Amino acid sequence: MGEVLRGQPELPRCFWGALTGKNPTDRAKKGVKRSLLVDADGIPLGIAVDGANRPDAKMVEETLNSIPIERPEVTSENPQDMCLDKAYVGEEVAELAREFQFTLHIPPKGQEAQQVKQQARAKARRWVVERTHSWMNRFRRLLIRWEKKVENYFGMLHFVFRGTAVVAVLLD
Numbered sequence: 001m002g003e004v005l006r007g008q009p010e011l012p013r014c015f016w017g018a019l020t021g022k023n024p025t026d027r028a029k030k031g032v033k034r035s036l037l038v039d040a041d042g043i044p045l046g047i048a049v050d051g052a053n054r055p056d057a058k059m060v061e062e063t064l065n066s067i068p069i070e071r072p073e074v075t076s077e078n079p080q081d082m083c084l085d086k087a088y089v090g091e092e093v094a095e096l097a098r099e100f101q102f103t104l105h106i107p108p109k110g111q112e113a114q115q116v117k118q119q120a121r122a123k124a125r126r127w128v129v130e131r132t133h134s135w136m137n138r139f140r141r142l143l144i145r146w147e148k149k150v151e152n153y154f155g156m157l158h159f160v161f162r163g164t165a166v167v168a169v170l171l172d
Contacts, residue, residue: 032145035059042132042168044161056087064100074101081105083126135164
């Protein structure tokens, strides 16, 4: 590895550009993971992109920092909730939620989940994010990442976000 052959760099560049990685579930194929933050209507507010092999919980801070607009002030009358799936269980995510003043909602695992189902008071809210991901995946350009430059991929994401926001507003 320490030997340079025919003017080639010692460490070859990644062919698919930055923020892509090997996906262990697809037998080490290249892949990209999108971490998406939406409001209650499904309008995208923030996004983080990284290699597919990166754990979801490691992308939370980057996703929260990507919000381009100023958040309304959090009060007891106007709390802000963050609904996550079970991949985000952990003290690191809970600490970030406290730092950003979010009320965290993560479904419990195992026996706790059975108890919660029996005592359910409210409907699940995670479907809003899943619906937005579904809308985004209708664009083949996003479903399969063809862009080598991260900037081009983010440009396409923001273009699709605009259309997603219009659809979400029209549905209300």
